[in-house]
Amino acid sequence: MAEKLKQTSYTYGPVPSRRLGLSLGVDIVRPKICTLDCVYCQLGRTTVSSTTRGDFVEIETVLAEIKAKLEAGLKTDYITLGGSGEPTLNSRLGDLIDGIRRLTDTPVAILTNGTLFYRDDVRAECAKADVVAPSLDAGDAAVFQAVNRPNPDITIEKLVAGLEQFRKEFRGEIWLEVFLITGMNTDAEQIEKIKRLIQRIQPDKVHLNTAVRPVAEPDVRAVPREVLDRIARQIGGVCEVIGEAPAGLRDRHETRGEADVISVLKRRPCTMEDICAGLGMTRHEAAKHVGHLQGLGMLCSVQQGGITYFHIRSDIP
Numbered sequence: 001m002a003e004k005l006k007q008t009s010y011t012y013g014p015v016p017s018r019r020l021g022l023s024l025g026v027d028i029v030r031p032k033i034c035t036l037d038c039v040y041c042q043l044g045r046t047t048v049s050s051t052t053r054g055d056f057v058e059i060e061t062v063l064a065e066i067k068a069k070l071e072a073g074l075k076t077d078y079i080t081l082g083g084s085g086e087p088t089l090n091s092r093l094g095d096l097i098d099g100i101r102r103l104t105d106t107p108v109a110i111l112t113n114g115t116l117f118y119r120d121d122v123r124a125e126c127a128k129a130d131v132v133a134p135s136l137d138a139g140d141a142a143v144f145q146a147v148n149r150p151n152p153d154i155t156i157e158k159l160v161a162g163l164e165q166f167r168k169e170f171r172g173e174i175w176l177e178v179f180l181i182t183g184m185n186t187d188a189e190q191i192e193k194i195k196r197l198i199q200r201i202q203p204d205k206v207h208l209n210t211a212v213r214p215v216a217e218p219d220v221r222a223v224p225r226e227v228l229d230r231i232a233r234q235i236g237g238v239c240e241v242i243g244e245a246p247a248g249l250r251d252r253h254e255t256r257g258e259a260d261v262i263s264v265l266k267r268r269p270c271t272m273e274d275i276c277a278g279l280g281m282t283r284h285e286a287a288k289h290v291g292h293l294q295g296l297g298m299l300c301s302v303q304q305g306g307i308t309y310f311h312i313r314s315d316i317p
Contacts, residue, residue, distance in 0.1 A: 010062045011069060012083075012263035014076040015274070018242045019133065019175060019207055020109055024069065024076040027083025028090045029056050031266075035086050035115040037149040038137070039217040040179055042268050043084060051116065051153040053091040063099040070104055078131070079104070082111030084266070089116070094125035101128075109133060115154045117162030123169055133175040134163055136201070139193025143185050163201045176203035177242075180210050180231065182221040188234070195235050206239040208232055213269045213309055261289045262312065265299065269309035 010027050017023040030048075033056070037046035066079065079100055081087045087110060090096070097108055107130035114134030116122045126132050136159070138144035144156040167174060178194060180186050185194070198206055208231060211222040223231075228241045260279050264270055275286040290310055293299045301310050 009065050009259070009263055010057060011065045012260070012266070013279070014074070015264060015279075017078075017080070018209075019177075020080055020131075021077035022075065023078045023080040023109070024066075024074065024106075025083055026062060026066070026079060026081050026096075027057075028059075028062065028081060028087050028093070028096065029083065029085030031084030033085040033089060034113070035089070035151045035154055036113050037216075038113075038179075039147055039149065039184075040181060040211055040215045040220050042213045042215055044216050046149075049151045050089065051151050053089050053116075053122075055091050057090070059092045059096050059099065062096060063103065066100060067103050076106060078107050078109045080109045080111060081129075086113055086115070088112050088122045088126065093122075094128055097125070097128040107131065113148075114163050115150065115159050117166045118158045119162070123162070123166045126166070127170050127172070129172060131173045131175060132166070132170065133177060133207075135177045135179065136160070136163075136194065136197060137179045138185055139190050139195075139197060143190060147179075147181065147184055160197050160200055167202050173205070174201070174203040175205040175207060176201060177207045177209055178235075180208060180223045180228065182223050182227075184220075186223055186227065186231065191231055191234050198235065198237075198239075204238065206235060206237070208235075208239065208241045211304075213304065258289045258292065261286070261293065262298075265293075265310055266312045269302070269311040271307055271309055275310075 012025045012027065014022045014024045032043050032046050033048040033050055034046045035049070035051050037049060081093070081096070087093060100108055109131040110126055110129045110133065112132065112134050114136070137147045138156060141156050144150065176198065208228050210228060211220050225241070232239045232241050261275060264275065264279065272283060272286055272290065275281060275290070276283055290299065298312060299310050300313050301308050
């Protein structure tokens, strides 16, 4: 089983994204190395808490994979750097973006928690992207600790001040995500504090999100749509509730198989419909691969909101 996982790639998808349309994911940090241990993370608990940047993967190998996908007729709206940990921990992030630029004019997005933007080198490397999508889930230190469980080196003021400085330096777009959890960060006073921090950061968009997929802590409760809409009105300006993910494209040039299913399910829990949409598979094809992986004991399934999500077992390296 472990050998099958080792054979999967650094790239996954393209998968349908609620913010980025069709997105080719690129995973550049070993799972799960992060500066935070968010209660809502769909990848589960952080295994290595760190603020130390490192050269985690062979960037040349990653670029070769992207090149192969492009040559096979890749169709995607964005090449998205994110994956199984905090991507700004990779010290060759800037080299990777430079390499992608040499291969394609497809826009580059970075999904980040924003905690390392107090560093000059991180801001300079992220400024090479087209879209940077950081997170802000709290308006004060107490809620930041409760929701995001940061590494001891990280404070909410470091996070906000870093993004504030990045806004002054970055010519692209900042799409700030606010993940809301019932009973933790949704009262009017907390939202007002978050609003004031958003005004400091001045993002181009603010996206409100809540728990849709299975998350790290079982007591995390999603925020009802009507409450999200009310909070969006309270924040105002460029704030909006994230919609449903778009359907994937089916006119693929490349053939997708079991390795592609593994690559996606390593990074996030998916429904059968997610697999079909993201990989351009029929339901019969997706069910065949999921059934085989279940037979091998590689998959777990969990119910949330009456919907079944599949993911790779966390105890498989």
